[in-house]
Amino acid sequence: LASGRFPENQEFAEDRLEGLTFLGLVGMIDPLRPEAKAAVEACKSSGVQVAMVTGDHPATAFAISRELGLADSVDQVVTGMELKDAEAKGPEAVDALTRKGRVYARVEPQQKVLITNSLVRNGKLVAVTGDGANDAPALHAAHVGVAMGKGGTDVAKESADLIITDDNFASIVSGIEEGRIVYNNLRKVIFFSISTGVAEIFLFILALIFNMPLPLLAVQLLWLNLVTNGIQDVALAFEPAEGGEMNRPPRPANEAIFNRLMVEKVALVAVVVGGLTYAIFHWQMSMGRSIEEARNIAMIMMVLFENAVVFASRSELKSAFSSSPLRNPLLVFGTIAAILIQVAAMYMPGLSDVLQIHPVSLYQWVELVGVALVAFAAIELHKLIRRRFPVIG
Structure with missing residues (x-):
């Protein structure tokens, strides 16, 4: 063309393809990224x-x-x-x-x-x-x-x-997975906070129904919700992925956080934790203990219940034994810290007077831990039932 064999004013035709050597074809593609x-x-x-x-x-x-x-x-x-x-x-x-x-x-x-x-x-x-x-x-x-x-x-x-x-x-895609992890942890924290709060309300309702003194003072409730409970709230928010987040279908866009599963679990914790704490409080009073001693035991009972519930809250449906607690060391340290703070408050002059609490024997601690494990077992049993019979609606 450059030599002028095919002038611009002449129409190109197939019969003019002479003296050419076929070298090949060239194709271009915008390849997919490997990932x-x-x-x-x-x-x-x-x-x-x-x-x-x-x-x-x-x-x-x-x-x-x-x-x-x-x-x-x-x-x-x-x-x-x-x-x-x-x-x-x-x-x-x-x-x-x-x-x-x-x-x-x-x-x-x-x-x-x-x-x-x-x-x-x-x-x-x-x-x-x-x-x-x-x-x-x-x-x-x-x-x-x-x-x-x-x-x-x-x-x-x-x-x-x-x-x-x-x-x-x-x-x-990674953002979708991380979003599901964050949403799951949000539900866990909300469940833990609301369920223990409703349990306290249920405890007071039982005391009013049966004409008993208030099981906890206002300052004791404030201590439970802001100090011992607050530490574990923060730690639970850092729970790592359970695994299989990207193998589950998307949740409905209009699904409320308080769906049927959440309501069931909150009601279960409220009845078990509130009911057992009231039973312990009533038992202490019936044994002739002072109101201060009974409230002290009730407060320790609530702290231990919080510890039991927070570990059962690490997954909505999976067993707490399916993953090691050490996967979230912050939660382990937070739970230990909550107990140590409670123990320290019992021995600290001034603070123990404000909270009206005092030390108890090791035997009493063991007894109360055993009762607290009932709440843990109840939540795990509910998970087992819901794994076999999933919530509909």
């Missing part, structure tokens, strides 16, 4: 559906999606033209396409919002990733917009709820 396929598999096992939206040719998009494990049939590929035709027919037609679609090819920028809104109408909790300015509307329309921190435009970042600093899809 991409594993990340998609993790999403599938955790119940998270992944869809790919691209401007590439449908054949190219399907080849990539099949390699990723996103789609195994051409029927799962939806083109931009099909979306346009469906949009003309109405939202129901678009929703029908997005229910089956896993790959969207030859998609125009404005159709990303169309897909996002349709998935929301189909009852999905939608997260959209993107980096360009044309992704901004979809990032804003999604429940969670995730922008790329490295290659993303400022418009995309401002429209998103989250920014991934390494532009890696696998980081999003």
